[in-house]
Amino acid sequence: MVLVSHKYNFIYIKTYKTASTSVEVFFQRWCVENEDAYIPNEEADYVRNTHGIIGYRPFIHNESKTFYSHSPSFYLKKLLPKCFQKYFKFCVIRNPFDIVVSQYYYQKQKHSSFDDFVDTLFNTYQESKNNTYTVQDLQFDKKTFVHFNWELITINDVPVMDFYIRYENLIEDIEHVLQKLGIKNYDINDLKTYKGGFREETGYRQFYNDITKEKVETIYKKYLSYFGYVF
Secondary structure (H helix, E strand, C coil), rough: EEEECCCCCCCECCCCCCCCCHHHHHHHHHHHCCCCCCCCCHHHCCEECCCEECCCEEECCCCCCCCCCCCHHHHHHHHHHHHHCEEEEEEEEHHHHHHHHHHHHHHHHHHHCHHHHHHHHHHHHHHHHCCCHHHHHHHHHHHCCCHCCCCCCCCCECCCEEEEHHHHHHHHHHHHHHHHHHHCCCHHHHHHCCCCCCCCCCCCCCCCHHHHHHHHHCCCHHHHHHHHHHH
């Protein structure tokens, strides 16, 4: 889900397979009226009021829920132009080679092997890269556009976040954001793990061969270049 705080003037955009749910739940309390009494949770109700926004969790179209999970930057800018220009915008990024392994474990039952999963990912990328998408496309068919994260955090191919929390430096970068926002009433131990347990605790390099490595490099070429990630 997307988060917006009118008190602390921030927008959080949720990316895929980057501990984004953990970060989202951690920052929820600063989007509601009584932040000290609020109990963050993964199944938080949709909130939209003068204090902030906690977006609709399911990635499906719902006419009554304007803000939904993994809302892209261009969509939020259209809905909240003044806030988007003024507020501190942040998200979580991660090494794409690690993201793909995490995605594979999350969807492992649908694929015969890691190579098969990368082939599916690459074919989806090839089919979608030259298409133009509307918000309705995003809501009804998430795999064709935002699956690769770059489109979530850019507008016209230009990155638009003010800060990128690196998954590899999660705690320190979250604390940097908190300091930037002037938030002092926090306990970093409230940062919990969600959607874990799918993946064995192993590195990502062992999953790749030259072919799968090249395909992921192609899919994430802009992301890799801009954020300086390497294999």
